[in-house]
Amino acid sequence: MKDSHDVVLAANAVYYQAFENQDIAQMTAIWENSDRTVCTHPGWPTLHESTPILQSYDAIFRGPQTLQVILTNERVRIDGDIAYVTVDENIVDQGAHASAAAALNMYARHGDQWQMIVHHASPIMRR
Amino acid sequence: MKDSHDVVLAANAVYYQAFENQDIAQMTAIWENSDRTVCTHPGWPTLHESTPILQSYDAIFRGPQTLQVILTNERVRIDGDIAYVTVDENIVDQGAHASAAAALNMYARHGDQWQMIVHHASPIMRR
Numbered sequence: 695m696k697d698s699h700d701v702v703l704a705a706n707a708v709y710y711q712a713f714e715n716q717d718i719a720q721m722t723a724i725w726e727n728s729d730r731t732v733c734t735h736p737g738w739p740t741l742h743e744s745t746p747i748l749q750s751y752d753a754i755f756r757g758p759q760t761l762q763v764i765l766t767n768e769r770v771r772i773d774g775d776i777a778y779v780t781v782d783e784n785i786v787d788q789g790a791h792a793s794a795a796a797a798l799n800m801y802a803r804h805g806d807q808w809q810m811i812v813h814h815a816s817p818i819m820r821r
Numbered sequence: 822m823k824d825s826h827d828v829v830l831a832a833n834a835v836y837y838q839a840f841e842n843q844d845i846a847q848m849t850a851i852w853e854n855s856d857r858t859v860c861t862h863p864g865w866p867t868l869h870e871s872t873p874i875l876q877s878y879d880a881i882f883r884g885p886q887t888l889q890v891i892l893t894n895e896r897v898r899i900d901g902d903i904a905y906v907t908v909d910e911n912i913v914d915q916g917a918h919a920s921a922a923a924a925l926n927m928y929a930r931h932g933d934q935w936q937m938i939v940h941h942a943s944p945i946m947r948r
């Protein structure tokens with residue numbers, strides 16, 4: 695059996711792969727389908743539960759931009775059936791414009807799989 | 822024994838009371854003293870572990886502003902020894918300037934107490 699930290703990191707990689715590839719099916723699969731899911735995109739109010747969360751990704755994916763997300767400072771903590779990952783999202787658009795967000799992603803264990811229950815990304819302001 | 826949801830909500834109230842009262846002793850007590858703590862203030866990069874986190878509150882408290890935080894949309898979920906609260910922080914300064922942040926606060930159970938392990942607040946942009 696693989697180390698849980700590696701499995702959580704792999705789930706986190708799938709999340710960002712789905713985001714970069716604008717793949718709504720993969721995004722739907724990585725999220726837990728439940729009423730405890732929470733998503734806060736940078737600058738957005740918090741969305742609760744699967745339907746509005748997946749609709750928000752669909753809306754983002756239908757937008758004009760494709761975004762590359764380079765991850766730095768990725769850290770994982772696991773407590774029982776809950777894991778949380780902190781990571782900096784270094785976001786580059788097609789115009790080579792860069793911005794950064796501080797993300798907290800929570801995952802819940804389902805057997806040997808982990809599914810996302812929280813994504814909270816906040817813009818890091820330049821000082 | 823009180824319902825765990827109520828105890829988590831009480832811990833969350835203590836956090837905001839400590840913030841409003843600029844009470845660093847109370848703030849120190851509500852945070853878990855461990856290496857798994859994470860704090861992201863609105864617009865800030867993520868801080869890890871107790872010392873830099875408590876230093877950040879100390880720096881905020883030494884600033885010129887006292888802030889009132891009115892909480893709305895508070896929701897609690899508990900999974901084992903981990904709880905998370907989502908809440909909107911409606912922040913009013915002494916000049917009656919208002920701003921809003923979307924917060925995710927995580928708590929860990931210690932017997933019948935809950936201590937904060939994550940505070941992540943992101944600015945809600947006006948659209």
